[in-house]
Amino acid sequence: MRIQWFPGHMTKALRMMQEQLVQVDCIIYVLDSRAPFSCLNPKFDALTGKKPVLFVLNKCDLVEREDLEKWLKYFALRGEKCIAADSLNGRQRDNIVNILKQLNAAVIEKYRLKGAKKSVRAMVVGVPNTGKSTFINNLCGSRKTVTGNKAGVTRGKQWVSLADGVELLDTPGSLPPAFEDEKRALHLAFIGSVKDDVLDIEELALEMILYFENNHTDAFLKRYSLEEIPADTEEKFRAVAQARGFMLSGGRVDFARTARAVVDDFRKQKFGKITLDLPEEL
Ligand SMILES: Nc1nc2c(ncn2[C@@H]2O[C@H](COP(=O)(O)OP(=O)(O)OP(=O)(O)O)[C@@H](O)[C@H]2O)c(=O)[nH]1
Numbered sequence: 001m002r003i004q005w006f007p008g009h010m011t012k013a014l015r016m017m018q019e020q021l022v023q024v025d026c027i028i029y030v031l032d033s034r035a036p037f038s039c040l041n042p043k044f045d046a047l048t049g050k051k052p053v054l055f056v057l058n059k060c061d062l063v064e065r066e067d068l069e070k071w072l073k074y075f076a077l078r079g080e081k082c083i084a085a086d087s088l089n090g091r092q093r094d095n096i097v098n099i100l101k102q103l104n105a106a107v108i109e110k111y112r113l114k115g116a117k118k119s120v121r122a123m124v125v126g127v128p129n130t131g132k133s134t135f136i137n138n139l140c141g142s143r144k145t146v147t148g149n150k151a152g153v154t155r156g157k158q159w160v161s162l163a164d165g166v167e168l169l170d171t172p173g174s175l176p177p178a179f180e181d182e183k184r185a186l187h188l189a190f191i192g193s194v195k196d197d198v199l200d201i202e203e204l205a206l207e208m209i210l211y212f213e214n215n216h217t218d219a220f221l222k223r224y225s226l227e228e229i230p231a232d233t234e235e236k237f238r239a240v241a242q243a244r245g246f247m248l249s250g251g252r253v254d255f256a257r258t259a260r261a262v263v264d265d266f267r268k269q270k271f272g273k274i275t276l277d278l279p280e281e282l
């Protein structure tokens with residue numbers, strides 16, 4: 001399945017981030033815990049190469065603790081600062097403010113020696129829909145930024161101040177202009193980081209079913225009360241359609257509706273807590 005989504009607003013966003021780099025002390029790189037590796041965008045290297053980085057494994061509530069630990073260890077072994085976050089329910093503010101202050105200790109000291117009263121400024125970056133804006137709202141304790149359960153919600157830059165001398169810059173999610181690795185592109189599409197409108201939903205659902213043939217098969221079979229996943233493509237959809245009541249007159253399968261249901265079921269955790277990328281598979 002060919003996946004590409006790099007509209008003009010992403011080029012603009014990347015340019016804006018580059019311009020804003022001089023204004024910030026560090027980068028907060030928000031990843032979706034379900035696919036941390038796929039969420040790494042080489043286009044952000046120009047930003048992260050120049051400033052200290054805090055990686056955030058966001059949406060940690062959507063994965064198993066042991067998978068999360070593997071990723072925390074992966075980053076730690078590389079000497080990267082990385083934390084897990086649940087931006088919907090987590091109480092992570094004090095911890096993150098402390099980490100940001102540690103990460104920027106040198107800059108803070110520089111400001112102090114100059115007698116300047118300056119905040120620590122962090123640019124929040126990530127591919128679309130990883131929860132950047134929600135993460136910021138969680139830290140500031142109010143809905144200062146606009147959020148939404150689809151890719152491409154934030155379109156401009158927005159500064160948000162936290163009371164304790166930290167300022168965060170929300171940015172629009174950006175994808176790479178092209179994907180070298182189809183698996184990474186697929187994982188991003190599964191988690192809703194690629195706008196659904198640019199995807200063929202039936203192809204996406206088929207890719208998802210193929211994923212379940214090799215991973216978490218039991219969860220898929222249980223969800224649709226199946227004994228096995230049929231080998232034939234049409235029969236795969238028929239099996240799900242019959243289970244969900246999406247058959248049309250004359251025994252025809254409502255492919256569009258069935259495909260949508262599979263994709264939505266995945267995104268609503270109906271197959272359980274699934275981590276698509278694991279460090280041992282890299
Ligand atoms: N379960 C869960 N959902 C989250 C978490 N953080 C964000 N979300 C949800 O993820 C969706 C996307 O959140 P946003 O904050 O709009 O994501 P974003 O990265 O700012 O997206 P763009 O602006 O499009 O790049 C929303 O439906 C949020 O409620 C989290 O920690 N856990």
Ligand SMILES: [Mg+2]
Pocket residue numbers: 132133134146147153154171172173
């Ligand atoms: Mg946003």
